[in-house]
Every structure is written in C-alpha cells, then in structure tokens.
Amino acid sequence: MAKLSAVAVYTAGFLQGCAFVLIPALGTILAAPPYHLSSSTYGVLFLPQTLGAIFGALTADTLHQRIGSRGLFRTGVAANVLALLLLAGAAYSSGTLAHALLLMETLFLGVGFGLTLAAVNHYAALLFPRSATMAVTLLNAGIGGATALSPLILHGIAAWTSWGVWPLMLAAGFGLVLFLPLPASTAKTGESPRWQxxxxxxxxxxxxxxxxxxxxxxxxxxxxxxxxxxxxxxxxxxxxxxxxxxxxxxxxxxxxxxxxxxxxxxxxxxxxxxxxxxxxxxxxxxxxxxxxxxxxxxxxxxxxxxxxxxxxxxxxxxxxxxxxxxxxxxxxxxxxxxxxxxxxxxxxxxxxxxxxxxxxxxxxxxxxxxxxxxxxxxx
Missing domain, CATH: 1.20.1250.20 (MFS general substrate transporter like domains)
Known part of the structure; x- marks a missing residue:
C-alpha cells in the first residue's frame, strides 16, 4: 500500500505540473482563429489562476481540519479534473463561450494547484520521514519536469488532432489517481493550533x-x-x-x-x-x-x-x-x-x-x- 500511495502522490505532482503550464503553452493557439484573444485578454487569464492558487493554498489547512489529508488531496485532484474538462470544452468552442470556459478553467486550475501541492508536499514528507528533504525535492523535480514536457506533448497532439485531447488525457490521469490508496487520515477535532x-x-x-x-x-x-x-x-x-x-x-x-x-x-x-x-x-x-x-x-x-x-x-x-x-x-x-x-x-x-x-x-x-x-x- 505504501508503494501505491507514493505512486498516487508523485503522479498527482507530475500531472499538476503538466496541467499548470497549459495556458502559457496555448499562447499562440489562443491568439489565432477561432479564439482571437488579444494580448491583454490573454494576460487576464493568469489572474484567476494566480488568485485561485493562493486561495486554495491558504484554505488547505481549514479543509484538512474538516476532511483530513486524504480528503484534501482528493478535493484538489477533483478541482483539477473539472478545470481540465472546462479547458477541453474550450478547445471545441469559440468566441465568448470559449473565453468564459478559459476563465473558469484557470480559476479551478489555480484552486486545484493550491490544494494539491499543499497535500502532495505534506504526503511526500509523511511517506518518507527519514529522507523528507530529498522526497520533497524529488516531488518538485517531477513537477518541474512536467512543465517542460507538457507543452511539447500539447503541440505534438495539436499537429495530429485537436489540442483538446491532451487536457482530456490529463483529466483521465487525475481521475485514475483518485482510486489509488493513501495513508489513513482523519479530520482533526478540537481547537486548531495557533498560527506562529x-x-x-x-x-x-x-x-x-x-x-x-x-x-x-x-x-x-x-x-x-x-x-x-x-x-x-x-x-x-x-x-x-x-x-x-x-x-x-x-x-x-x-x-x-x-x-x-x-x-x-x-x-x-x-x-x-x-x-x-x-x-x-x-x-x-x-x-x-x-x-x-x-x-x-x-x-x-x-x-x-x-x-x-x-x-x-x-x-x-x-x-x-x-x-x-x-x-x-x-x-x-x-x-x-x-x-x-x-x-x-x-x-x-x-x-x-x-x-x-x-x-x-x-x-x-x-x-x-x-x-x-x-x-x-x-x-
């Protein structure tokens, strides 16, 4: 079970890196037909993503108090699945509808990023307590590697078929992660420790x-x-x-x-x-x-x-x-x-x-x- 838990944590981290870089990777595609996003409109897409990530990260502890580490992890993964489905929907839309789907996608992706990264960093240290520093370092290496690979995969798929296939594949990957076991975790009760x-x-x-x-x-x-x-x-x-x-x-x-x-x-x-x-x-x-x-x-x-x-x-x-x-x-x-x-x-x-x-x-x-x-x- 410990090995499957590690697979869940590190796979979620890798998929998160792949998903988080999609909007930057789509810059030239979104500027072309049928989207026609201007530079200013394209830049606005990053605002809900950043705010959503900060919100998700800061609320991670509150969610952990209520639903435990396992629940926090799965909530973050679910937010990513929703975001990627919205992005795939934008791939098959145009005009105002596509723009609205992109804005909602970046918001949910930001929230998923904040929640998931808080959960996986915690789990990496928990699963490997004797080498926590290196476990966290390897996790972040996987996330960084994913940000380098994802744009290449996206444009490769776009040259072959619709670019929306890649978000759908990532959503399916996150969906599979939901079924992998994680260490038992219960929500904390009583007064929450004070911020220091x-x-x-x-x-x-x-x-x-x-x-x-x-x-x-x-x-x-x-x-x-x-x-x-x-x-x-x-x-x-x-x-x-x-x-x-x-x-x-x-x-x-x-x-x-x-x-x-x-x-x-x-x-x-x-x-x-x-x-x-x-x-x-x-x-x-x-x-x-x-x-x-x-x-x-x-x-x-x-x-x-x-x-x-x-x-x-x-x-x-x-x-x-x-x-x-x-x-x-x-x-x-x-x-x-x-x-x-x-x-x-x-x-x-x-x-x-x-x-x-x-x-x-x-x-x-x-x-x-x-x-x-x-x-x-x-x-």
Missing part, C-alpha cells in the same frame, strides 16, 4: 525566492531575443536551459543519500548562486555564455524552494498542511510579481538593470536561509 509568527519567515523566503525564479524563467526569452538582440531560438534555448537545469539538479539531489551531502551549505549557497547569475547577465553578450548563465541560475534555483518547504514541514511537524499551504501561496504570489509585474516596471527601468538590481535578493535569501535551516535543525 515564525511561519511567516518561511513564507517570506518562498516569496522572495519566487520573485527571483519568475524574473529568470519568465523573461529569459525576452531578455536574450529583445534586449540582447540575438536570434529568437537562443532565447528559447536559454529558457529550456533554465528549467531543464533546475529539474536535473533536483533529481540528482534526490538520488544522493542525505548523509553524503551537506544540505544546509547547499541551501545557503543557492541564493549566492542566484545573485551571481543576476549580477553577471547584464555584462554577458555572446549567446552561449548567456545560455550557460541561465543554466547555472536553474541549478541555483533547484535547491532553495524544496529545501525551504522541507525545513518548514520539519519545524512545524504538527501543522504540516498549514505550512505547506502557506509556502505554496507565498510561491504563487512571488511568481506573480516576478513574472507579470516586470512588464509595467520596464517602462521605468530597463530589463538589464532590473536583472542587476535583482542580485540584491541574495542578501535577504541568505539571511533567511541561515535562520530557517538553523531552526529546522534544532526542531
């Missing part, structure tokens, strides 16, 4: 990290193809190098026994690596050095969030669902700022200068990392 101020430090670390990740990941293509005036395919390569490197390093970290590596020092080195990449990028000009810098940035980013999540779950072992939900909400809020807020900001500050100033994120991330890892160690 120290939880906000873990959330702040995830929030600041996510801003940096969003700046790297969402703007790599624009930075290289527009600001550096290099051919567009180099921008795509840089983006792939960033996400691919992050995923690869998370997998490698998860495969190395915890006793072999000094986890805390890797954790503290991560923000320094991010800061160094931010500081170097404005001074690089050749395509391959820029791509290499984004690959190194992905390697640096691979550590910070999963280790922060693991340390937070260890520090508040009695409130793991609450902690996981808070961390996911902070991650989504930071990603929103790093990804979307930089658009208006560039009317005031050029993107290379934004990258240079972003190196300063290393300072609070290092200080927070020092405190949080020390707290988790004492816990």
């Amino acid at each position: 101020a120290a939880m906000l430090l873990f959330a702040l670390a995830a929030f600041l990290y996510a801003i940096g990740e969003g700046i790297f990941g969402s703007w790599a293509n624009i930075y290289i193809s527009v600001n550096k005036a290099l051919p567009a395919h180099y921008g795509a390569l840089a983006l792939s190098a960033f996400w691919g490197s992050m995923t690869l390093f998370r997998i490698l970290l998860a495969l190395v026994p915890e006793r072999v590596i000094a986890q805390r020092w890797l954790y503290l080195a991560a923000p320094l690596g991010m800061g160094a990449c931010f500081a170097a990028l404005p001074f690089l000009s050749s395509a391959w050095t820029l791509i290499g810098a984004f690959a190194l940035a992905g390697a640096a980013c691979s550590v910070y969030f999963p280790f922060s999540m693991s340390y937070g779950l260890a520090a508040f072992s009695g409130q793991q669902t609450r902690m996981a939900g808070l961390m996911v909400a902070a991650l989504m809020a930071g990603e929103g700022i790093g990804s979307f807020a930089l658009g208006p900001l560039q009317s005031l500050v050029a993107l290379p200068r934004i990258y240079l100033f972003s190196a300063l994120l290393a300072i609070p991330l290092f200080v927070l990392g020092w405190r949080l890892s020390a707290r988790a160690k004492t816990s």
